[in-house]
Amino acid sequence: MLDTQSHNIAPIKQAFYDSLAKKADAPVKKALNVQNWTPVDSAGMGDLFWYWNNAQIFNTGTWNQFNNVMQFNTDGYLQTTDGNALNTALFNLYTAMAYELTAADQAALNQANQQADGILNTVVGDYTSLFGAIPAANSGTASAKLLYITEQIMSWGDAGLTLATFRQSTSPTTLLPNAPLGTGKLISDFMTYLSQTAAAATVQNAVNSYNAQIAQCARNLSPTPAQVKPGWMSAADIAGTASILPYLTIAEPTSTIQNGLGGSQGFDISMSVTKLDQTTSQISVEGGAGVSGWIDWFHIGAGASASYNAFSFDQNVTQVDLSLSYKGVTKFTPQLSASAYDIGTGTGWWNPALIKEAANHNPAVSGVAFTTPQPYNFAQDGDFGVLDVLAICEMPTITMVFHNADESAFQSHFATKSSWSVSFLGFPLAGGSQSYESSVYHYDKTAGTVTVTMTPPPAVIPGNLLTSQAYVIGATCAWPGA
Numbered sequence: 001m002l003d004t005q006s007h008n009i010a011p012i013k014q015a016f017y018d019s020l021a022k023k024a025d026a027p028v029k030k031a032l033n034v035q036n037w038t039p040v041d042s043a044g045m046g047d048l049f050w051y052w053n054n055a056q057i058f059n060t061g062t063w064n065q066f067n068n069v070m071q072f073n074t075d076g077y078l079q080t081t082d083g084n085a086l087n088t089a090l091f092n093l094y095t096a097m098a099y100e101l102t103a104a105d106q107a108a109l110n111q112a113n114q115q116a117d118g119i120l121n122t123v124v125g126d127y128t129s130l131f132g133a134i135p136a137a138n139s140g141t142a143s144a145k146l147l148y149i150t151e152q153i154m155s156w157g158d159a160g161l162t163l164a165t166f167r168q169s170t171s172p173t174t175l176l177p178n179a180p181l182g183t184g185k186l187i188s189d190f191m192t193y194l195s196q197t198a199a200a201a202t203v204q205n206a207v208n209s210y211n212a213q214i215a216q217c218a219r220n221l222s223p224t225p226a227q228v229k230p231g232w233m234s235a236a237d238i239a240g241t242a243s244i245l246p247y248l249t250i251a252e253p254t255s256t257i258q259n260g261l262g263g264s265q266g267f268d269i270s271m272s273v274t275k276l277d278q279t280t281s282q283i284s285v286e287g288g289a290g291v292s293g294w295i296d297w298f299h300i301g302a303g304a305s306a307s308y309n310a311f312s313f314d315q316n317v318t319q320v321d322l323s324l325s326y327k328g329v330t331k332f333t334p335q336l337s338a339s340a341y342d343i344g345t346g347t348g349w350w351n352p353a354l355i356k357e358a359a360n361h362n363p364a365v366s367g368v369a370f371t372t373p374q375p376y377n378f379a380q381d382g383d384f385g386v387l388d389v390l391a392i393c394e395m396p397t398i399t400m401v402f403h404n405a406d407e408s409a410f411q412s413h414f415a416t417k418s419s420w421s422v423s424f425l426g427f428p429l430a431g432g433s434q435s436y437e438s439s440v441y442h443y444d445k446t447a448g449t450v451t452v453t454m455t456p457p458p459a460v461i462p463g464n465l466l467t468s469q470a471y472v473i474g475a476t477c478a479w480p481g482a
Contacts, residue, residue: 007279007294007296008293008294009293009294009297009425009426010075010293011291011292011293012283012291012293012294012297012425013041013075013425013426014075014291015283015284015285015288015291016269016271016285016425017039017041017075017077018075018285018288019269019285019286019288020039020269020473020474021038021039021077021474022286023267023268023269023286024039024267024326024329024391024473024474026267027265027266027267027329028329028391028473028474030265031260031263031265031329031330031331032329032330032331032389032391034331034389034391034476036476037389037391037473037474037475037476038072038076038077038078038474038475038476039077039078039473039474040077040078040079040390040472040473040474040475041073041077041078041079041425042427042471042472043079043425043426043427044068044079044080044083045065045068045080045472046065046427046428046431047395047429047430047431047469047470047471047472048062048065048332048390048392048469048470048471048472049061049062049065049466049467049468049469050062050254050257050261050332050392050468050469050470051254051257051258051465051466051468052250052254053250053253053254054236054465054466056234057234057235057236057242058233058234058235058236058245058248059235059236059237059466060235060236060237060241060243060245061237061238061466061467062250063235063245063248066086066248066334066387067085067086067087068080068081068083068084068085068086068387069081069082069084069085069086069089069376069383069384069385069386070385070386070387070475070477071382071383071384071385072381072383072385077474078385078474078475078477081376081383081384081385086386087221087222087246087349089376089384090217090221090349090355091218091221091222093355093358093370093374094214094215094217094218094221094351094354095218096370096371096372096374097214097354097358097368097369097370097371098211098214098368098369098371099206099207099210099211099214099366099367099368099369100361100363100366100367100368100369100371101203101207101366102363102364102365102366105203105366106143108199108200108203109143109197109200109203109204110141110142110143111199111200112196112197112199112200113142113143113146113197113200115196115197116193116196116197117142119189119192119193119196120142120146120193122189122193123146123149123186123189123190123193124142124145124146124149126185126186126189126190127149127152127186130180130182130183130186131152134148134149135148146193147207147208147211149190150163150190150204150208151208151211151212151215153176153179153186153187153190154166154208154212155178155212156176156177156178156179156180156183157175157176157177157178158175158177159216159344159345159346159347160343160344160345160346161175162205162208162209162212163194163204163205163208163209164201164205164209166194167191167194167195167201167205172187172191173187203366206366210354210367210368213341213343213351213354214354214368216341216346217341217348217349217351217354220246220341220346220347220348220349221246221349224243224244224245225244227244228244230345230347231246231247231345231347231348231349232244232245232246232247233245233246233247233248236466237466238464238466238467246339246349247338247339247347247348247349248334248335248338248339249334249335249338249339250332250333250334250335251333251334251335252330252331252332252333254465256330257330257332257392257470259330260328260329260330260331261328261330261392261393261394261470262328262394263327263328263329263330264327264328265327265328265329265330266325266326266327266328266329266393267326267329268323268324268325268326269285269286269323269324269326270285270286270287270321270322270323270324271283271284271285271286271321271322271323271324272284272287272319272320272321272322273298273310273319273320273321273322274290274318274319275295275310275311275317275318275319276292278295279294279295280292280293280294280295281293281294281295281297281310281311283297295309295310295311296309297424297425297426298310298322298423298424298425299422299423299424300420300421300422300423300436300454301420301421301423301434302413302418302419302420302421302434303434310322310400310402313402313409313410313413314402314405314406314409314410316404316405316406316409317402317403317404317405318403318404319402319403319404320400320401320402320403321400321401321403322398322399322400322401323398323399323401324396324397324398324399325396325397325398325399326393326394326396326471326473327393327394327397328393328394329391329392329393329473330391330392330393331389331390331391331392332389332390332391332392332470333388333389333390334387334388334390336350336386336388336478337350341354352478352480352481354368355378355480355481356378356480356481356482357369358370358481359374359378359481359482360378360481376481378479378480378481378482379479379481379482380479380482381479382479382481382482384479384480384481385477385478385479386477386478386479386480387475387477388475388476388477388478389475389476390472390473390474390475391472391473391474391475392470392471392472392473393470393471393473394456394470394471395429395430395456395457395469395470395471396429396456396471397453397454397455397456398422398436398453398454399451399452399453399454400451400452400453400454401449401450401451402449402450402451402452403448403449404448405443405448405449405450407443407445407450410441410443410450410452411443413438414438414441414450414452415441417437417438417439418437418438419434419435419436419437420434420436420437420438420454421433421434421435421436422436422454429456429471430456430457430469431467431469435456435457436454436455436456436457437454437455438452438453438454439453439454439455440452440453441453457469
């Protein structure tokens, strides 16, 4: 959407989505049992590549559309939040988290370290002689040095190893199968350190457990591994370009989605459009009050050199009635639970508990906190929403009735079947390709009207399933920080 006043389509969007919410509500609730859904402004997300799984290879196009942070706009419908990618946003959140201690817990840890000063220095010396200096960011205090060394030693164990398990073991070296050669003395001295600081065990265990979990969640998003491993999946785009993405699955098999899109559950939306001048039109949706906006909010094209708004075909036409018919209402459900972090295996990137704790951190209680301020409003209905359930349907069939029309102005364009691209409310339907067809053309001489019906592309394009698209009616969101 352009930002000049003459190109403003925001009032038209609001009127349309308000009517969409009313007309689609019964079909969505009846067909999907989705109650508190909200229309989605698809300008930022586009139509959904619903064919998500092809021979166990995830559709990259589907991932890219799921991979958005969502928010409500001022008109009350969902849109993407500044175009942010969800996996990038989550990675940034995880890397900005740490388990923070209250003054009392920090004092208890410091006291334990002071009483074990000798063995603490020995452990630090063991580590630095093997691996070099501890990073400056982790060298501010003796406690910080030991926390860093603890994390390194625990990383030599299998996924899910906790400090609590390690310190209780009678054979700790067996828990560290990935320990580098020559670290036996370091591990032995570290066990002695743990024994001498047992008074602070609860604090030490909590810090290590949470920080390890936070760091692993970040690693489960970036960097991308060279080969698929647990928590990741193979993907490919429509050109066949392969990639590896964080694991995601959809609850509905592609066959179920296809059957749903072919169903009869649907709704219609009618719009009356009046030309006010060369740049402005007035639109009434479902008989409601008229709103004014840019004349080019509905746009069709027949190629690079042929581009029209609703009034371009015949300058005598000042009124056009539009009807959009949506069929095949069905559901598309990303299974966030299947991507949840598993503390036992160390896999998974979806960890709303960490985000919620950090977003609502109470400084009076030791816990996960953000180390730097974050840009999001994490509250329910804030600006950090994650797509949870999507209501989708076939691309709409569009019927246009041109009033006071001269048949000759339309005949060359619509007398036979022709292919068109359609842009609606600022985004291209079905990807903007010339996939819509003008399949019905009728001139009523008595009424002075020309009626054109434009049919959408088939749900499945033979030979290229990954390009199959559906219209996103609306969605519900998860709000992990709320």
